[in-house]
Amino acid sequence: MTDYKAAVIGCGRMARGHMQAYEELGIPIVAGADISEEALQAFGEETGAEKLYTDYKEMLAEVQPELVSVVTHDALHCEMVVAAAQAGTKGIVCEKPMAMDLTEADEMLAACRASGSRLTISHQRHYMPQYARARQLIADGAIGHVVSAEASLKAGCLMTDGTHTIHMLLALLGDPDVDHLLGQVDGHEGYEYYGHRCENAGIAFLAFTNQVRASMVWGWMARSPAFEGRIRRQHSLDPSWNDEIHRYHHFIIHGDEGRLELYGDVFRDADLLNASALRIFRGDQIEEIEIEWPAPVSAIGLEIKDLLGTIETGAPHPLDGENGRKVTEVMVGIYESARRRSVIKFPVEVRDNPFLAMCETGDLPPPGDETGSYVAPNERERWRARSESDSEKGA
Ligand SMILES: NC(=O)c1ccc[n+]([C@@H]2O[C@H](COP(=O)([O-])OP(=O)(O)OC[C@H]3O[C@@H](n4cnc5c(N)ncnc54)[C@H](O)[C@@H]3O)[C@@H](O)[C@H]2O)c1
Secondary structure, eight states: OTTOOEEEEOOSTTHHHHHHHHHHHTOOEEEEEOSOHHHHHHHHHHHOOOEEESOHHHHHHHHOOSEEEEOSOGGGHHHHHHHHHHTTOSEEEEESSSOSSHHHHHHHHHHHHHHTOEEEEEOGGGGSHHHHHHHHHHHTTTTSSEEEEEEEESSSOIIIIIHHHHHHHHHHTTSOOEEEEEEEEEOTTOOEETTEEOOSEEEEEEEETTSOEEEEEEEGGGOOTTTTSOOOGGGOSSGGGOHHHHSSEEEEEEETTEEEEEOOSOOSSBOTTSOBSEEEEETTEEEEOOOOOSOSSOHHHHHHHHHHHHHHHOOOOTTBHHHHHHHHHHHHHHHHHHHHTSOEESSOOOOSOHHHHHHHHTOSOOTTOOTTOOSOHHHHHHHHHHHHHHHHTTO
16 A cells, blocks of 8 residues: 555545545555645645645646546546546546546546556445445345336436436446436526536436336435534425435335335434334335444545555456446436437437536526525525635636
8 A cells, every 4th residue: 555645636625535535545645736725735734745736737747646536626527537647647536527528538538548547436425335235235136126216316416416326326226228318407596516507406217228217306306404414304395305314315226026225325323213224125024224334444445445456456446437437428318318308318429518508508597597496595595605616716
C-alpha cells in the first residue's frame, strides 16, 4: 500500500469521503487541486498534503500520483479523467455520475484504454453490507427465479442521485442487458445542482433481455422527511414514503418464490420501525435478514481497495468504467425516451444529453413555474442558495 500516493481533484464536500478512504487504506494523499484557495487550504490542513494547486493539470504533471480521485462537479468528470489517464495515472476514482452523456463516457474509456489506467466510478453503495447481502441472497435463489423489480428514489434527478439507483437496480438483478425502456421526466421546476439543470421527478419502465421487468420512480414528491437528519413527516405526501422505511432509495425484487425488500441506506441493524433493512416475504411469512454492521472499511475505501487489486492483478472491478457506462446508457436512454416520447431500444445511439438539450431548446417548460411543486418552501430556498453559491464558485 505504501507504494501508492494519491491526489484529489476537487477538494469540496465529497472529497472528505475520499480522504477518509485513503487514510483507512494507509495511502498518503500528497496533493490536491481546486480552483478555490479556501477549499485547498482546508484540504491541506486536513490531509497534511503540501502540494496544493489551482490548476489540476499542473498537479498531474508535477506530482504524477499513482491514484487520483476526481471529485468535482458532474460536467467536469470527463475532462479530468481523460487528463489523469493521459498523465499516466494508474488508478482513477471518479465520482458519479460517470459522465453527462455517452460521448463523454466513451472518451473516458478510450483514454483509459490507451494509457492502461484503471477507472472506477463511485457507485460506492455496492459495498454497503445491506446491498451486498441482498445481491447475494437474490443470486443464491432466496426468492426463486427473479421476475420483476421496483425501485424508488427520494431525489429528483438521475444525474445527481438516480445514477446510484440505476446502478443498484442493475446490480441486484445481476447486471442484465436492457432490451428497451420507456421513461418520462418532469423538469418544470428548473432547479440546478452540481452545475447543471436537473429534473425534479420521473418514471421509467425497463425491459431486460432476460425477460425481467423493472419500474423506477424518483422525485422530490417522494422526498424523505428526515433526509437532512430532521423528522418533518408532515412534508411526506404518503405515509408509505416516510423516512423510517425509505432511506434514500428502496427496492422490491419479486421472485416466483417470494419477494425481497431493501430499505436503502439504513446504517444499523434495525431502523426506527425496529425492522431489518432487508426482509424476505414468502407467503405470509416475513424473514428479517441479519446484516453485519458496520463495514470495517468505508464503502469508498473498499472501492479503492478493489482498485488496487485491479491495478496489481488485472482482476475485474465491479464499479469499473464499463459498468459506469452501462448506468450512463440507462440514464441517457430514459432522457431520450422523454425527448422522443417513445420506447427506446438498446443500445442507445444518441450522443448528447437529451434532458439538457430539452432544457436548452425550451422543449421543457422554462424554470420558474413552481405551481404544483412538491418541495417544501424552506427546501426551495435552500436549493436556491446552494445553486447560487455553486455558480459563485464557478462550478
Ligand atoms: N458518491 C456519492 O455518494 C456522492 C455524494 C455526493 C456528491 N457526489 C459527487 O461528487 C462530486 C462533487 O460533489 P461535492 O458535493 O463534493 O461538490 P462541492 O461543490 O462540495 O465540491 C466540488 C469542488 O470542486 C472544485 N472545483 C470546481 N471546478 C474545479 C476545477 N476546474 N478544478 C479543480 N477543482 C474544481 C470546487 O471549487 C469545489 O471545491 C459531484 O460530481 C457529485 O455528484 C457523490
